[in-house]
Amino acid sequence: xxxxxxxxxxxxxxxxxxxxxxRLFRALTISxxxxxxxxxxGRPSCQLPDLSKVDVVxxxxxxxxxxxxxxxxxxxxxxxxxxxxxxxxxxxRMLNILDCPGFPxxxxxxxxxxxxxxxxxxxxxSQGPEYIHAAANGTKPITTGKQQDSELIKVLAxxxxxxxxxEFIANENIGDPKVIAKLWDRFVxxxxxxxxxxxxxxxxxxxxxxxxxxxxxxxxxxxxxxxxAINHNLFGAPSFTTDDGDMYWGNDRLLDAxxxxxxxxxxxxxxxxxxxxxxxxx
Numbered sequence: 442x443x444x445x446x447x448x449x450x451x452x453x454x455x456x457x458x459x460x461x462x463x464r465l466f467r468a469l470t471i472s473x474x475x476x477x478x479x480x481x482x483g484r485p486s487c488q489l490p491d492l493s494k495v496d497v498v499x500x501x502x503x504x505x506x507x508x509x510x511x512x513x514x515x516x517x518x519x520x521x522x523x524x525x526x527x528x529x530x531x532x533x534r535m536l537n538i539l540d541c542p543g544f545p546x547x548x549x550x551x552x553x554x555x556x557x558x559x560x561x562x563x564x565x566x567s568q569g570p571e572y573i574h575a576a577a578n579g580t581k582p583i584t585t586g587k588q589q590d591s592e593l594i595k596v597l598a599x600x601x602x603x604x605x606x607x608e609f610i611a612n613e614n615i616g617d618p619k620v621i622a623k624l625w626d627r628f629v630x631x632x633x634x635x636x637x638x639x640x641x642x643x644x645x646x647x648x649x650x651x652x653x654x655x656x657x658x659x660x661x662x663x664x665x666x667x668x669x670a671i672n673h674n675l676f677g678a679p680s681f682t683t684d685d686g687d688m689y690w691g692n693d694r695l696l697d698a699x700x701x702x703x704x705x706x707x708x709x710x711x712x713x714x715x716x717x718x719x720x721x722x723x
Contacts, residue, residue, distance in 0.1 A: 445702050446496045450670050450680040451601070452504040453560060453615060454553035456532040456544075457692040458679040459605040460486070463539060464695060466598040468492050486692055487538045490699040498589055499597045501563040502667045503556070504678055511676035516553065535692075543610040555616035557663075559604050561654035562621050564663045566600060569593055570633055574643035576653050596632040603628050621654075622647025673715040686715040 449465060451458035468489040508514070519525030525548055533544045565573060567589060568582070575582035589597065603624050607613040613620045625647035633644050645653065653659060673682050681689045681698035685705070689698035 444494055444496045445684050446498050447698055447701070448498045448500055448682045450500045450502055450673075450675055450678055450682065452502055452678040453556035453604060453608060454504065455678045456528060456609065459609060460532060460535050460539075461679040461692045461695055462598070462601050462605055463536070463541060464489055464692075465492075465497060466602040467539075469497075469595050469598050484538060485696055487535050488696060490695055492699060495699055495702065496589075496591075497594060497598075499563070499567055499594070499601060500666050500670070501560040501567070501601075501663065502670045502675075502678065503560060503663065506667050507670055507675055507677070510671045513676060519548065541610075545609065545612075549612065551612075551614070554608060554614060557616070558618065558621055558651070558654060559608075559615045561659050561663050562625060562650060563597070563601060563604070564666060565650065565654055565659050566597055566625075566629060567593075568662070570643055573645065573650075573653070576656065576658065577643070577645045577649060582658065596629060599632065600624065600628050618648075618651045622651050625650045682715055686713045688714045 449461065451462060464487070469492065471489065514520060519528070529544075529546060529548055533546045536542070536544045565576070569589070570593075572582040604615055604621070607620060607624060608615045615621060629650075630644050630646065670680070673680075673686075673688065675682075675688070675690075677690055679690075679692055679695075681695065683698070683701050687701060689695070689701070
């Protein structure tokens with residue numbers, strides 16, 4: 442029997458999503474019992490989650506429509522200036538604990554960037570090599586709804602993290618097609634090819650992937666993922682949802698989210714946040 446799933450909803454403009462993306466990326470590539478994982482033990486906002494009994498599903502979204510559906514103003518964390526300054530301080534502190542220096546200690550003038558292209562590229566990658574190959578060859582790709590396999594998850598995890606790294610640490614414009622194409626060429630094409638020579642031959646290069654990301658079918662796919670987030674009552678990112686309709690919001694709830702299925706019996710009637718109410722369609 443396949444393990445239960447935990448869906449990771451994230452937006453590339455969200456610094457807290459960046460921390461969760463790093464923790465998940467490392468958890469997928471580092472043993473939970475290793476010295477590197479143990480270095481942050483006891484720090485719930487930085488500790489690496491145990492993913493041995495849960496499969497993570499990556500879902501990029503755009504927060505603007507989510508905020509609108511939830512009745513929130515844009516960028517609630519920076520509506521109060523001191524709160525915005527604290528957020529960047531908090532993120533820098535957590536990333537330093539995770540041995541990832543270079544995050545800006547104050548809000549960059551260019552933040553938030555246009556994240557739509559990066560989100561579309563990630564949504565495209567999340568559909569898997571067969572879908573991408575079909576789209577690249579002009580045949581109608583089919584979204585099967587299958588769970589993302591373990592090797593694809595690792596490629597996704599690294600690509601997502603590298604986009605955040607480029608945005609916040611290298612201070613690159615992730616809305617620039619050349620920037621995203623470069624990341625795709627470096628972290629997607631060779632990673633897919635290392636597992637499957639056929640998949641490698643089918644994988645388009647970054648420039649072609651950008652073209653596909655701007656196609657109507659991919660635009661509709663990202664829009665559908667965002668609507669799905671609204672239907673799950675999401676109101677921010679990062680968020681984590683479970684198979685039984687519960688939700689955990691925020692990077693500091695990642696450990697709780699990955700432990701959800703072990704503590705289901707204790708959660709009881711307080712579970713099921715996502716299915717207790719229904720948000721309107723976009």
